Amino acid sequence: MKKLLVALVGLSLFVASCGDDDATSTTTAAPATTTTAAPATTAAPTTTVPPTTTTVGALADIVLAEFAFTPDTVEASAGAELTANVTNEGSFPHSWTVLTAGTTVTTADEVTDDVIVAGTDNLAAGESATLTFTVREAGSYQIVCRIPGHIEAGMVGTLDVTG
Ligand SMILES: [Cu+2]
Numbered sequence: 001m002k003k004l005l006v007a008l009v010g011l012s013l014f015v016a017s018c019g020d021d022d023a024t025s026t027t028t029a030a031p032a033t034t035t036t037a038a039p040a041t042t043a044a045p046t047t048t049v050p051p052t053t054t055t056v057g058a059l060a061d062i063v064l065a066e067f068a069f070t071p072d073t074v075e076a077s078a079g080a081e082l083t084a085n086v087t088n089e090g091s092f093p094h095s096w097t098v099l100t101a102g103t104t105v106t107t108a109d110e111v112t113d114d115v116i117v118a119g120t121d122n123l124a125a126g127e128s129a130t131l132t133f134t135v136r137e138a139g140s141y142q143i144v145c146r147i148p149g150h151i152e153a154g155m156v157g158t159l160d161v162t163g
Contacts, residue, residue, distance in 0.1 A: 059082075059083050059084075059085070060074050060082065060083070060084045060085070061084075061085045061087070062074070062084050062085065062086045062087070062096050063086075063087055063088075063089050064086065064087065064088040064089065064090055064094035064095075064096060064123065064145065064155075065088070065089050065090035065094070066090045066091065066092060066153070067145070067150055067153035067154045067155045068154055068155060069096060069143060069145075069155065069156075069157040071157075072143075072156075072157040072158070073157060073158045073159075073160065074143070074157070074158070074159050074160070075159075075160045075161075075162065076135060076159060076160070076161050076162075077161070077162055077163075078135060078136055078137060078138045078161050078162065078163045079134060079135075079136055080134065081132060081133070081134045082132070082133055082134065082135065083130060083131070083132045084096065084130070084131045084132075084133075085128065085130050086120050086123065086128060086129050086130070086131060087123075087127075087128040088123040088124065088125055088126060088127050088128065089126075090125060091125050092125065092147065092150075093122045093123060093124050093125070093147055094122070094123055094145045094147060094150065094155065095119055095120050095121065095122045095123060095144075095145050095146045095147060096119060096120050096131070096143060096145070097111060097116055097118075097119030097120070097143065097144050097145065097146050098116070098117040098118045098119060098133075098135075098141050098142075098143050098159050099111070099115050099116060099117060099141060099142045099143070099144060100114075100115050100116070100117055100141070101137060101139035101140065101141055102139070103115045103142060104142050105142065105144060105151065106151060106152070107148075107151055107152065108144075108145075108146045108147060108148040108149070108150070108151055109148075111144060111146045117133065117135060117141060118131055118133035119131070119146070122146070122147060135159070135161045137161065137163075138161050138162055138163035139161055140158055140159070140160055140161075141158065141159040141160075141161065142156060142157075142158065142159075143156065143157035143158060143159055144156050144157075
């Protein structure tokens with residue numbers, strides 16, 4: 001009896017699959033597994049540590065502290081608008097200043113207006129700023145903190161722009 005039922009089910013599946021359209025496969029693609037985030041159930045604030053390298057389509061979160069940028073390397077596409085949300089989580093003032101391609105400085109004195117592509121003001125401890133800019137040419141751009149002494153202390157990074 002069970003055997004017969006299985007056979008019938010098999011037959012009906014066969015009939016169903018040989019339906020109206022024999023030109024195209026009848027195996028319809030399963031709906032893509034939805035990756036919608038489940039409603040947040042965690043109450044704790046997320047304090048995710050940014051990776052050391054961030055790929056930037058449009059947005060980068062940059063943290064300034066003594067004496068480093070996190071992440072220290074940012075990747076972007078030439079011609080794409082970049083928005084950097086820069087927060088000084090350190091105790092001293094800091095800046096996040098992108099220099100022109102080919103410019104490499106070793107002290108803040110060398111960071112003159114003509115070598116700055118974009119940069120925040122000097123941000124006091126706890127301050128943040130949003131910087132929106134577009135780099136049109138591919139290349140490697142040095143990022144520095146222009147507070148005197150901070151480049152020497154290690155506050156340098158790189159903006160890698162790919163064409
Ligand atoms: Cu600094």
